[in-house]
Amino acid sequence: xxxxxxxxxxxxxxxxxxxxxxxxxxxxxxxxxxxxxxxxxxxxxxxxxxxxxxxxxxxxxxxxxxxxxxxxxxxxxxxxxxxxxxxxxxxxxxxxxxxxxxxxxxxxxxxxxxxxxxxxxxxxxxxxxxxxxxxxxxxxxxxxxxxx
Amino acid sequence: xxxxxxxxxxxxxxxxxxxxxxxxxxxxxxxxxxxxxxxxxxxxxxxxxxxxxxxxxxxxxxxxxxxxxxxxxxxxxxxxxxxxxxxxxxxxxxxxxxxxxxxxxxxxxxxxxxxxxxxxxxxxxxxxxxxxxxxxxxxxxxxxxxxx
Amino acid sequence: xxxxxxxxxxxxxxxxxxxxxxxxxxxxxxxxxxxxxxxxxxxxxxxxxxxxxxxxxxxxxxxxxxxxxxxxxxxxxxxxxxxxxxxxxxxxxxxxxxxxxxxxxxxxxxxxxxxxxxxxxxxxxxxxxxxxxxxxxxxxxxxxxxxx
Amino acid sequence: xxxxxxxxxxxxxxxxxxxxxxxxxxxxxxxxxxxxxxxxxxxxxxxxxxxxxxxxxxxxxxxxxxxxxxxxxxxxxxxxxxxxxxxxxxxxxxxxxxxxxxxxxxxxxxxxxxxxxxxxxxxxxxxxxxxxxxxxxxxxxxxxxxxx
Numbered sequence: 001x002x003x004x005x006x007x008x009x010x011x012x013x014x015x016x017x018x019x020x021x022x023x024x025x026x027x028x029x030x031x032x033x034x035x036x037x038x039x040x041x042x043x044x045x046x047x048x049x050x051x052x053x054x055x056x057x058x059x060x061x062x063x064x065x066x067x068x069x070x071x072x073x074x075x076x077x078x079x080x081x082x083x084x085x086x087x088x089x090x091x092x093x094x095x096x097x098x099x100x101x102x103x104x105x106x107x108x109x110x111x112x113x114x115x116x117x118x119x120x121x122x123x124x125x126x127x128x129x130x131x132x133x134x135x136x137x138x139x140x141x142x143x144x145x146x147x148x
Numbered sequence: 149x150x151x152x153x154x155x156x157x158x159x160x161x162x163x164x165x166x167x168x169x170x171x172x173x174x175x176x177x178x179x180x181x182x183x184x185x186x187x188x189x190x191x192x193x194x195x196x197x198x199x200x201x202x203x204x205x206x207x208x209x210x211x212x213x214x215x216x217x218x219x220x221x222x223x224x225x226x227x228x229x230x231x232x233x234x235x236x237x238x239x240x241x242x243x244x245x246x247x248x249x250x251x252x253x254x255x256x257x258x259x260x261x262x263x264x265x266x267x268x269x270x271x272x273x274x275x276x277x278x279x280x281x282x283x284x285x286x287x288x289x290x291x292x293x294x295x296x
Numbered sequence: 297x298x299x300x301x302x303x304x305x306x307x308x309x310x311x312x313x314x315x316x317x318x319x320x321x322x323x324x325x326x327x328x329x330x331x332x333x334x335x336x337x338x339x340x341x342x343x344x345x346x347x348x349x350x351x352x353x354x355x356x357x358x359x360x361x362x363x364x365x366x367x368x369x370x371x372x373x374x375x376x377x378x379x380x381x382x383x384x385x386x387x388x389x390x391x392x393x394x395x396x397x398x399x400x401x402x403x404x405x406x407x408x409x410x411x412x413x414x415x416x417x418x419x420x421x422x423x424x425x426x427x428x429x430x431x432x433x434x435x436x437x438x439x440x441x442x443x444x
Numbered sequence: 445x446x447x448x449x450x451x452x453x454x455x456x457x458x459x460x461x462x463x464x465x466x467x468x469x470x471x472x473x474x475x476x477x478x479x480x481x482x483x484x485x486x487x488x489x490x491x492x493x494x495x496x497x498x499x500x501x502x503x504x505x506x507x508x509x510x511x512x513x514x515x516x517x518x519x520x521x522x523x524x525x526x527x528x529x530x531x532x533x534x535x536x537x538x539x540x541x542x543x544x545x546x547x548x549x550x551x552x553x554x555x556x557x558x559x560x561x562x563x564x565x566x567x568x569x570x571x572x573x574x575x576x577x578x579x580x581x582x583x584x585x586x587x588x589x590x591x592x
Contacts, residue, residue: 019202022201022202023200023201023202023207024197024198024199024200024201024207025198025199025200025201025207025209025210027198028176028198028199029209049172050172050173050175050176051172051173051176052171052172052173053170053171053172053173054167054170054171059171059172059173059213060213060216060235061173061177061209061210061212061213061214061216061217062173062209062213064209064212064213064216065207065208065209065210065212065213066209068208068209068212069209086242087208087242088241088242088384088412088436089239089240089241089242089385089434089436090239090240091237091238091239091387091535091582092237092238093236093237093562093582093584094234094235094236094237095554095555095562096555110539110577110580111539111540111577115411115438116384116438118537118539118580120564120580133554133555136554136562136564136582137582138385138535138537138580138581138582140384140385140436140537142411142412236532236560236584237533237582237584239387239434239535241414241434241436243406243407243414244407258391258429258432259391259392259429263559263586264532264586266389266391266432268416268432281406281407284406284414284416284434285434286387286389286432286433286434286533288389288532288533288584290559290560315498318497318498319496319497319498319503320493320494320495320496320497320503321494321495321496321497321503321505321506323494324472324494324495325505345468346468346469346471346472347468347469347472348467348468348469349466349467349468349469350463350466350467355467355468355469355509356509356512356531357469357473357505357506357508357509357510357512357513358469358505358509360505360508360509360512361503361504361505361506361508361509362505364504364505364508365505382538383504383538384537384538385535385536385537385538386535386536387533387534387535388533388534389532389533390530390531390532390533
């Protein structure tokens, strides 16, 4: 459904990785970027008891956080070097318990605009090699100029 | 806008606190329940660099996580002892940077039903005694029977 | 929760009414503006069988449409004369069947910004003098310059 | 992303068409079902000035209404004969002006559950043979027993 996107800044990959590295919350979760392409970003996090809700599954907050980041960085891949990305809002539907050794969020840009970008994100739980879509997100992002 | 609600289980407060204590993710964030009333729950978290995004503010994932929990536990206050609460979905709008020493989420039930409950949540950042609404959520929850 | 807002254009009321009058869809529904204040707009529509879903209640599309318009015009009250309003996205939770003689949407601005505004909207059904909140919305709007 | 779905009631198509025919609001819009498969429904509406917003495009309320219906009927294709479908909530992002001769909403089921179903919907505007995705929805639906 989403068209192919062309990056406008040739250093897009480095910009995304540097922004990701500055997020203390991603380090706290142990999240890492698995895959980057123009308009696409996937982020994974391994299970630890500290990431659980009351039944021992991944907490919905973890699911939402990596989902939000995967969409945000997917959008950032298409921005020029003078712009950064802000989440305006997102909706997350929790489809199934997030049970497994790993959680992976796949963000993809549906529309990139001068001000507003829109992404869809799927979050999958991987348990014993089997993947289950445990959440889907729809997300609005805004391009803002980096203050000089 | 929201009507007054009556709890159906007299041990509602204890049930909520016990469920909260079982969430590893709440401990990881350092979140704590500040206030509980039938249909109302507020949750606070103090700032630490590990909870930051790339500019040193609270990460949107933290905002969303405590917002989701505040709504979920507000709904749980009205359930009977044989039921627990699942988040079906939520929408979060990020209104302002979450800058400050503390973040507090105020969840309130708008509708409690046999299956579906709906909450609104405000998240405020507190900096030097001044509060700013930094996020609002709208949330759908489901009542499920605790497996015996 | 929402602060008081000051309009920046003294002709805000006239601008809102003129924009509303140009919407063929509002005429088709028979919707009319009931109340306008800076940051606030309410819109009502009387029941007709043409506005029904399969059980004879107001269709969720009608509920969403007047809810979206009430939030959009609430935001527009605070804009300057050179700006118009676009809905970026909205979420609507349907809380109860929309049964009654009239449906009224109450939109209020939560945040007004240079680019992005955020509203909350309640939609109430009125039946025999008794009102029921049948839907709530959370909505993101964008200020755009009117092309000259 | 969405798996293939099997209908449980062999008369699923007839049930969907009958429910659609009972919706006065679909008749008012001039909407019609274009395509039905298990887990899939598309709905189209031709342009008329009565369906416009203030610039003469399709009103966002029309976009939302046929989007909501396309998702709802996609979910209904998978229900048994004793169940009907209610929209719990939906989020709609408006991506581009809905300009054209026709608007078509494509709903697809992402998850079908005992109580909750979740759909994604794309709405496209068709102008001179060229299609543009003008809105995307994410939607939560509930299965309810038809009162006997």
